[in-house]
Amino acid sequence: MKTLFISLMRLGDFLMMRELIRSYKQKNGAEVQVLIYKEFEFAKSLFPFVDHWISIDRKEMQQVAVRKDQYILNNFFELEQLVQKIESENFDKVISLTHNHLSHYFLSALDMEPNRVIGSRVFDSAIDYGSPWIQYLNDIGSFEGVSAFHLIDIYRSALGLNSIETVEDLNLEESTKASIPQEEYICIQMTSNEEKKTFSFGKWKEVIRYYRQLDSKRKILCLCAPDEEANLLSELSDISNLKLEVKACDLVTAQALIHNSRLLVTPDTAIKYLAIGSRTPVLELSLGSSQYNQTGSYTEDSLVLQANLKCSPCSHRLKCPNASFICQDMIGADLVGYTMFHHMEKNWMAIDILASEFFEDVNFYRTEFLQNNFWFASRLGEGALAENLKSMFHQASWQVVLQERNVEDWQRFDLEAQVIRRYLIEKAYTSPENLRPVLEKFEAILLGMELESEELIRSLSPSAKTRKSIGDREKIFQAVNMWFDRNRSLNQDLPAFEQLCIEAIQGEMDTGQHEDSATCRVLDNMNHIIKIERKLSEMIRIDYMEIL
Amino acid sequence: MADALEFVESEFGPIPVLNGRRLASKRKPLAEARSWVERQDRKCDEFIVFGFGAGFHIDELKKTKDAKSFLIFEINLEIAEFAKTKGYEVITNKEELLNIVEQSFKGGFQVLFHQASIQQHTEEYEEALFYLSGRNKEGLERALNRISLSLDSKREMENKIFLDRELVNYSKALPMDRNYNLLNVLAEILK
Numbered sequence: 001m002k003t004l005f006i007s008l009m010r011l012g013d014f015l016m017m018r019e020l021i022r023s024y025k026q027k028n029g030a031e032v033q034v035l036i037y038k039e040f041e042f043a044k045s046l047f048p049f050v051d052h053w054i055s056i057d058r059k060e061m062q063q064v065a066v067r068k069d070q071y072i073l074n075n076f077f078e079l080e081q082l083v084q085k086i087e088s089e090n091f092d093k094v095i096s097l098t099h100n101h102l103s104h105y106f107l108s109a110l111d112m113e114p115n116r117v118i119g120s121r122v123f124d125s126a127i128d129y130g131s132p133w134i135q136y137l138n139d140i141g142s143f144e145g146v147s148a149f150h151l152i153d154i155y156r157s158a159l160g161l162n163s164i165e166t167v168e169d170l171n172l173e174e175s176t177k178a179s180i181p182q183e184e185y186i187c188i189q190m191t192s193n194e195e196k197k198t199f200s201f202g203k204w205k206e207v208i209r210y211y212r213q214l215d216s217k218r219k220i221l222c223l224c225a226p227d228e229e230a231n232l233l234s235e236l237s238d239i240s241n242l243k244l245e246v247k248a249c250d251l252v253t254a255q256a257l258i259h260n261s262r263l264l265v266t267p268d269t270a271i272k273y274l275a276i277g278s279r280t281p282v283l284e285l286s287l288g289s290s291q292y293n294q295t296g297s298y299t300e301d302s303l304v305l306q307a308n309l310k311c312s313p314c315s316h317r318l319k320c321p322n323a324s325f326i327c328q329d330m331i332g333a334d335l336v337g338y339t340m341f342h343h344m345e346k347n348w349m350a351i352d353i354l355a356s357e358f359f360e361d362v363n364f365y366r367t368e369f370l371q372n373n374f375w376f377a378s379r380l381g382e383g384a385l386a387e388n389l390k391s392m393f394h395q396a397s398w399q400v401v402l403q404e405r406n407v408e409d410w411q412r413f414d415l416e417a418q419v420i421r422r423y424l425i426e427k428a429y430t431s432p433e434n435l436r437p438v439l440e441k442f443e444a445i446l447l448g449m450e451l452e453s454e455e456l457i458r459s460l461s462p463s464a465k466t467r468k469s470i471g472d473r474e475k476i477f478q479a480v481n482m483w484f485d486r487n488r489s490l491n492q493d494l495p496a497f498e499q500l501c502i503e504a505i506q507g508e509m510d511t512g513q514h515e516d517s518a519t520c521r522v523l524d525n526m527n528h529i530i531k532i533e534r535k536l537s538e539m540i541r542i543d544y545m546e547i548l
Numbered sequence: 549m550a551d552a553l554e555f556v557e558s559e560f561g562p563i564p565v566l567n568g569r570r571l572a573s574k575r576k577p578l579a580e581a582r583s584w585v586e587r588q589d590r591k592c593d594e595f596i597v598f599g600f601g602a603g604f605h606i607d608e609l610k611k612t613k614d615a616k617s618f619l620i621f622e623i624n625l626e627i628a629e630f631a632k633t634k635g636y637e638v639i640t641n642k643e644e645l646l647n648i649v650e651q652s653f654k655g656g657f658q659v660l661f662h663q664a665s666i667q668q669h670t671e672e673y674e675e676a677l678f679y680l681s682g683r684n685k686e687g688l689e690r691a692l693n694r695i696s697l698s699l700d701s702k703r704e705m706e707n708k709i710f711l712d713r714e715l716v717n718y719s720k721a722l723p724m725d726r727n728y729n730l731l732n733v734l735a736e737i738l739k
Binding site: 058060062074081083106122 | 655678680687694695726732737
């Protein structure tokens with residue numbers, strides 16, 4: 001089996017998918033080729049399992065585009081040659097690991113049958129995704145919803161992989177081994193390519209001082225690229241007496257250091273993906289535009305700290321309109337310093353106390369892999385149970401829909417119910433007395449939502465809409481507004497659903513659209529999700545008492 | 549005003565003198581030609597050389613392995629005649645040149661400039677350059693037609709559009725057209 005993976009976005013997005021590619025190769029015994037930008041070729045050494053590399057020299061293309069002595073189609077012909085080369089290789093599968101305009105057009109240009117391509121593209125005059133999971137990813141982006149799954153899980157499911165394999169031995173060269181300290185240490189990645197995504201050096205220094213109050217023994221390695229070393233040495237010179245070492249290294253050495261570290265502390269950077277496959281927990285500071293639920297640390301028992309703010313996460317493209325980065329200010333240096341220590345010590349009780357104390361200001365999420373191998377970030381602290389259950393029901397319901405199972409066949413949700421039960425027993429430590437009222441309230445709300453949403457969907461269907469008068473539409477509009485006012489906060493996909501309904505009422509939805517259009521599909525899925533969530537809740541409520 | 553052309557003799561053959569300026573070194577034309585070839589920042593293996601001059605640089609270019617094929621464009625007709633005496637076919641008309649390019653250069657190409665020649669006719673060579681490389685409206689139309697995309701002539705196009713990522717929006721094409729998709733890929737890469 002011969003497979004091409006395409007990753008044409010940022011370095012971090014590519015590194016995130018590293019263990020996915022490795023696991024795919026292990027499962028399928030495939031010959032794996034990868035297409036990336038030439039400027040990221042320096043990361044090749046982290047992918048020894050890749051058989052062949054293809055690259056696009058973006059910088060060269062940019063140069064050619066502005067040179068008047070070059071024919072305007074030179075870049076075009078180069079791309080055409082590349083596409084022809086890919087076609088001539090007869091790949092069994094071409095998989096795009098990025099979901100953007102570029103990958104959409106690139107896959108559309110390939111003359112390949114749909115069953116051999118995974119990723120969004122136009123094929124035979126229609127949009128094809130190659131997998132319902134990629135279609136879900138597309139819908140989430142288009143309707144500004146919040147993904148119920150980590151990106152790796154979306155691609156893992158699309159590729160039919162059961163789990164991501166753990167890496168036990170890195171097979172390091174002697175020179176790399178020599179750079180790993182013999183004593184215990186933790187790693188910190190301080191810098192990020194975006195100001196809003198990391199602390200200032202001043203705040204990092206405070207963090208380290210607070211950490212040192214609890215731990216004077218372990219070494220702290222500040223990881224950086226060689227060209228950042230001088231700056232870090234100068235910035236951190238006044239705390240060098242705190243057993244701190246600035247460690248300039250390449251990606252392979254960084255991976256080795258992280259693999260052997262007690263903890264990695266980092267904002268949303270490519271470095272955190274080097275911990276995937278290792279047993280090193282990550283304390284991730286999810287600041288600015290960082291979307292922990294899609295791209296968070298994909299390791300067991302990592303911890304994500306995120307300010308409890310309405311604007312968090314913000315848009316990647318937008319500048320922060322506030323005088324200072326509030327999402328950074330709300331996460332104090334003392335909190336990070338102390339959390340680092342307890343996290344390294346795996347003292348989850350102490351972390352839970354911190355999470356409860358700062359519940360209003362900072363969200364603490366503990367990452368884990370559920371029984372079905374899906375990544376899940378559960379919020380810590382008192383009062384988080386209802387929120388975690390909602391997220392868990394939501395994720396489980398989407399699994400049923402995306403695995404294209406019969407949503408009316410309730411008997412077949414046993415696995416999902418089992419996963420949630422196990423979470424409740426092993427992680428949430430919830431008594432039936434605590435749980436029952438939460439679930440009963442949840443079900444009552446869902447039942448109301450379900451009945452009302454069905455009515456709404458019927459009234460908004462293209463065929464019904466054409467028969468409505470302006471007065472009728474006004475009434476529907478009011479009903480929709482009221483419905484969303486009551487339910488908006490209950491389900492993370494509802495804002496997108498609301499937008500669709502309003503567009504439909506205002507007539508922006510083309511009356512000629514058929515039932516299987518993207519909008520109708522999203523509306524139907526919403527209804528299914530609500531139904532499945534309620535059914536799962538019922539199943540858990542009824543038998544949780546018996547199990548305990 | 550018509551060009552004044554004369555030739556001066558040298559150890560290596562006749563050197564054209566156009567409007568009072570020699571088009572190659574009289575003493576070391578071969579070394580000068582070798583240096584010209586080395587200086588070229590070649591990104592393609594198919595070239596169009598603007599300016600024949602005394603032809604020494606063409607002789608040198610022929611010797612290089614990576615110059616797969618090339619065409620010569622010379623505006624001065626008398627120099628074009630002189631080129632024939634040295635065994636070279638020279639094209640003097642930009643439309644004719646582009647026709648040949650489109651038929652024989654299946655991929656892209658690059659223009660190399662013989663500075664001594666083009667300094668005498670900067671405007672004419674520049675116009676030909678923009679036309680050939682697709683960096684004026686007419687040239688861009690020709691280029692896009694070559695890959696089966698026709699331009700929407702109602703839209704205002706300026707020379708700058710070749711730098712503009714919106715390039716593809718100036719063309720009329722079906723979304724499933726392979727070339728349309730490739731142009732969009734390019735636009736995304738050049739963002």
